Amino acid sequence: xxxxxxxxxxxxxxxxxxxxxxxxxxxxxxxxxxxxxxxxxxxxxxxxxxxxxxxxxxxxxxxxxxxxxxxxxxxxxxxxxxxxxxxxxxxxxxxxxxxxxxxxxxxxxxxxxxxxxxxxxxxxxxxxxxxxxxxxxxxxxxxxxxxxxxxxxxxxxxxxxxxxxxxxxxxxxxxxxxxxxxxxxxxxxxxxxxxxxxxxxxxxxxxxxxxxxxxxxxxxxxxxxxxxxxxxxxxxxxxxxxxxxxxxxxxxxxxxxxxxxxxxxxxxxxx
Numbered sequence: 001x002x003x004x005x006x007x008x009x010x011x012x013x014x015x016x017x018x019x020x021x022x023x024x025x026x027x028x029x030x031x032x033x034x035x036x037x038x039x040x041x042x043x044x045x046x047x048x049x050x051x052x053x054x055x056x057x058x059x060x061x062x063x064x065x066x067x068x069x070x071x072x073x074x075x076x077x078x079x080x081x082x083x084x085x086x087x088x089x090x091x092x093x094x095x096x097x098x099x100x101x102x103x104x105x106x107x108x109x110x111x112x113x114x115x116x117x118x119x120x121x122x123x124x125x126x127x128x129x130x131x132x133x134x135x136x137x138x139x140x141x142x143x144x145x146x147x148x149x150x151x152x153x154x155x156x157x158x159x160x161x162x163x164x165x166x167x168x169x170x171x172x173x174x175x176x177x178x179x180x181x182x183x184x185x186x187x188x189x190x191x192x193x194x195x196x197x198x199x200x201x202x203x204x205x206x207x208x209x210x211x212x213x214x215x216x217x218x219x220x221x222x223x224x225x226x227x228x229x230x231x232x233x234x235x236x237x238x239x240x241x242x243x244x245x246x247x248x249x250x251x252x253x254x255x256x257x258x259x260x261x262x263x264x265x266x267x268x269x270x271x
Contacts, residue, residue, distance in 0.1 A: 167252030
């Protein structure tokens with residue numbers, strides 16, 4: 001059976017587990033902040049603190065680097081567009097890499113399918129991003145920068161970035177079962193990747209002799225697309241680069257499904 005046919009069958013079967021997926025996602029989101037004093041506020045505090053620190057450290061460096069003039073909030077807006085979406089990408093990839101090892105008992109002792117657990121991870125991380133982006137939009141509105149329809153341009157970019165994260169991480173999740181170093185390496189790689197991506201700095205802030213290196217980074221057109229949607233009304237988005245990321249992610253996803261199907265019996269033994 002081809003990977004495409006397997007994927008279609010999994011999507012059809014996932015409908016039967018939609019109650020489990022939504023219920024598990026809601027339970028996890030509630031449990032995450034159940035005993036904390038400030039609850040859901042903790043979903044906002046970490047990125048807000050990082051954005052504040054980076055704004056203080058790097059805002060001067062970006063002056064005259066080609067960003068439009070939106071007053072004192074220009075760099076913060078630029079930073080939020082890339083950082084919030086990158087954190088979602090990073091969290092999604094990290095959680096998917098640990099999909100089988102973190103749910104070993106559930107997969108071994110219950111009939112819960114792995115693709116239902118994957119759907120839970122997607123729902124939980126995306127719900128967090130939605131809350132953060134909604135607050136970002138609200139703050140922009142309060143600051144006098146009303147989010148326009150150009151924000152909808154971020155949706156296909158999110159789909160491309162999400163597909164890439166899932167496709168790559170799902171294959172790594174299989175190797176993680178047999179080699180736990182994978183789970184330790186991924187956060188380190190993501191941290192280095194973050195600094196190689198124009199998130200805290202615009203590409204125009206780099207010397208011209210180094211800018212072409214950003215073209216080798218698959219996340220460059222995605223992140224710059226978010227920034228363009230927020231700051232430049234969507235002008236100049238590299239849709240070809242984003243489409244390449246989406247196609248590459250889809251191919252990796254189908255390949256990863258095949259890898260999971262072939263190794264699932266051996267993974268159960270490892271559990």
